[in-house]
Amino acid sequence: MKxxxxxxxxxxxxxxYLPLTAPYTGELIAEVAQADNQDVEEAILAAQAATRIMSSMPASERSAILERVADLIFHRQEQLVQLLSLEAAKPLKTARREIARTIQTYKFAAEEAKRIHGETVPLDAAPGGEGRFAFTVRKPIGVVGAITPFNFPFNLVAHKVGPAIAAGNTVVLKPAGQTPLSALVLAEIFEEAKLPAGALNVIPGRGSVVGEMLVHDPRVAAITFTGSPEVGIAIKNKAGLKRVTxxxxxxxxxxIDKDVEISQELIDRCVWGAFMFSGQVCISIQRIYVHESLFGSFLTAFRNAAERLVVGDPFEETTDLSAMISANEVERIDSWVSEAVSQGAVAETGGKPLSSRLYPPTILTNVSKQLPVSCQEVFGPVVIVTPFVDLNKAIEAVNDSRYGLQAGVYTNDLRAAMRAAEQLHVGGVMINDIPTFRVDNMPYGGVKESGFGREGVKFAVEEMTDLKLICIKR
Structure with a gap:
């Protein structure tokens, strides 16, 4: 099937065309087109031409298109869940959560399409500004280049395409190499929802071809990218005056501070945050700092809960974790864990691959902070648990990282909560919850090497529009 x-x-x-295989079984799913320079040129030309239609389209019509997209996804959701499980090895129950969030994201985008507005500016506040009336409007930026990852191939695409369409922009979308089918079926859905031709173009292909052209082409006004810091930094260095998210x-x-009860709810949240989709989540819990008075009881309960997780076939309803996205990822994670164990770390559970594609939930203790498994992004089902004595030291340990996306703090002390919220150098602080918490209308993004700009539909719309001032002299 091509x-x-x-x-x-x-x-x-x-x-x-390149073969696409299922991560869990290795079976051939499809042969997927790979865009070359000419294909990218045609996609950009189409998107550029469609900007005239999209920029003049009433907000109510843009909103209606996005509402229809949400409805079409709802009516096809089980088919899309199956597709997610096939091309990404996402367990069914995890895939259903993603599709539900994707529907919600497009609904938020439909609502935001009707809320894009400016404000009046009191020019007479400055001497010489008398007798003038000024206001701002937000205008679509034009062609948006969207480059998306494999781990949420429906919802992270929605976080780029939804706000872009809501704002009256057009999109050239480069999906991840392992999950292009989700983006291609989305093209069908937008077409059925009556999005004008050229407003959405989906072109799978190599980053060195598609990504490079999108970043360098002056007709592309903005780049929105989710992926590795190395690639993101390179994009920002090459993008010039483009808007970049x-x-x-x-x-x-x-x-987890000293006054917290080690409840089943807390354990369940930590297990879910650490091991959901095999830890292949940007805000997956990688480090847990537990007050020394609670360390033993937390570790025992956390280990027992992790060992109850089911690892296996993504199409089984009981499966919690399935295959990593590639065998190379299993090899990398295994090498990082083995290195840590060789230098004194303890694998409390897991620690060895189950197969060339399956890696079990793994809990490590006594890990040096300089090791890759601690200071880099594991992006796998591995979490480090460390005791602390003083909350200030725990905050310092969290901040001692090149990343700063989100963090969580469990405490019953309001002063401690506010101190942590103030001092943690991250994009979002979750009090009495895990850093893996995200709903689709909140501002989402990080500091340091975790990113630049914010997603979350309203905030993405702001990133994808230009502010224009209009001044009238009476």
Missing amino acids: KHLYVNGKWKEAHN LELGGNSAVI
């Missing part, structure tokens, strides 16, 4: 490019409202054959992952931590 899957083609989607350019200017039509399916376009490519010169080259970067979500670059993290090394998220949670602090």
Whole structure:
């Protein structure tokens, strides 16, 4: 089965196709078109031409298109869940959560399309400004280049495409190499929802071809990217005056202070935050700092809960974790864990691959903070648990990272909560919850090497619009 490019409202054959295999079984799913320079050129031309239609389209019509997209996804949700499980090895129950969030994200985008507005500016507040009336409006920025990762191929695409369409922009979308089918089926859905031809173009392909052209082409006004810091930093260095939004992952931590009850709810949240989708989540818990008085009881309960997780076939309803996205990821994680154990770390559970594609929930203690498994982004089902004595030291430990996406703090002390919220150098602080918490209308993004700019539909719309001042002299 061949899957083609989607350019200017039509399916376009490519010169080259690559096999796409299922991460869990290794079976061939499809042969996917790979865009070359000419294909990217056609996609940008189509998007540029469609800006005239989209920029003049009434907000009510943009909103209606996005509402129809949400409804179409709702009516096809089980089919889309199956597709997620096939191409990403996402367990069914995890895939259903993603599709539900994707529907919500497009609904938020439909609502925000009707809320894009400016404000009046009191020019007479400055001498010489008398007799003038001024106001601002937000105008669509133009062509948006969207580059998305494999781990949430429906919802993270929605966080880029939804706000772009809501704002009256057009999109050239480069999906992740392992999960292009989700983006291509989305093209079908937008077409059925009556989005004008050229407003959304989906072109799978190599980053060195598609990504490079989108970043360098002056007709592309903005780049929104989710991926590694190395690639994100390179994009920002090359993008010139383009608007750039970067979500670059993290090394998220949670602090559990001395006055907290080690409840089943807390344990369940930590297990979910650490091991959901095998830890292949930007805000997955990688580090847990527990007050020394609670360390033993927390570790025992956390280990027992992790060992109850089911690892296996993503199409089984009982499965909690399935295959990593590639065998190379299993090898990398295994090498990092093995290095830590060789230098004194203790694998409280897990620590060895179950197969070339399956890695079990792994809890490490006594890990040096300089090791890759601690200071880099594992992006796998591995979490480090460390005791602390003083909350200030725990906050310092969380901040001692090149990343700063989100952090969580469990405490019943309001002063401690506010101190942590103030001092943690991250994009979002979750009090009495894990850093993996995200709903789709909140501002989402990080500091340091975790990114630049903010997602969350309203905030993404602001990133994807230009502010224009209009001044009238009476």
